Amino acid sequence: MPATFLVVPQWQGSGSSRAMQLSDGADAIAGDLPAAVTRRVEVPLGAGESLDTGVHRASSVLSIRDAVAAALGADPDDGEREGVGQGEPGIVVTIGGDCGVELAPVARAVGRHPDLAVVWLDAHADLCTPEESPSGAFSGMVLRTLLGDGAKLLVPTAGETLNASRVVLAGTRSYDDDEEAFIEEKAIRLVTVDQLQQSEDLERGDALVAAVESTGASSVYLHIDLDVLDPAEIAGISYPEPFGLTVAALVENITAVRRRFTLVGAGITQFAPSSPDTAADDLSAVLRIISALTRPL
């Protein structure tokens, strides 16, 4: 499946003191992507203002969202674009930056694919409202915003608002209290690291495929925060959480989802290498994930 790449070096949604490393991470990944099918969204140099939203740097998050939407809007519909030279449908893979880069691509996919499920492969649920957020960082609020709750400036239009019944959290293992209550209240599906990882009685990937099937969806957007991986698999992440996935298991789960459903878009976020050397060490993992998303099946 020939893909195009949209590189968005946003750091303003991160609450990490090393947020600027997200910009280096986006550049490091971009350096390994084919230039002919890679575009870049410029992000403001400055931090930005909260605009009384309770979201730190909301003005930057908003202007970057709109720039991403404009860049995506220039493309024909997902799954209908002719891939470069191959006449096959292709997808856009958005490369972060922090998780906030998913705002426009997911909303757009929801608007265009009524049968969509969003698989949120992330150590964190990103389900805080601005009031509940411990950090004020937008990256902890992205999924909740996509569900229509949060800063008015940032929530999607009605036609692009995601329904909680179409969300599958996967590999999520770090929650704030209010997030756990919200997940329970909305009965949001969760596939645990163990379920994604093990293959005792099931084939690897079956648990995730079954969870997506149970939403009734036939197409899927895959959000991948690299912190879904175990910290032993990748060094360059700003919110490492123990007991995560292996790269091999992530790749197999992606492949299983692609075999069963139509992939209409994907995002890879939160690569935050501390130096060019460590970036180089991690890039093989990142490139294996990109290949799992884009190679012909």
Ligand SMILES: NC(=[NH2+])NCCC[C@H](N)C(=O)O
């Ligand atoms: N996608 C992420 N890295 N999210 C981190 C969120 C951490 C925490 N829940 C917060 O809101 O601050």
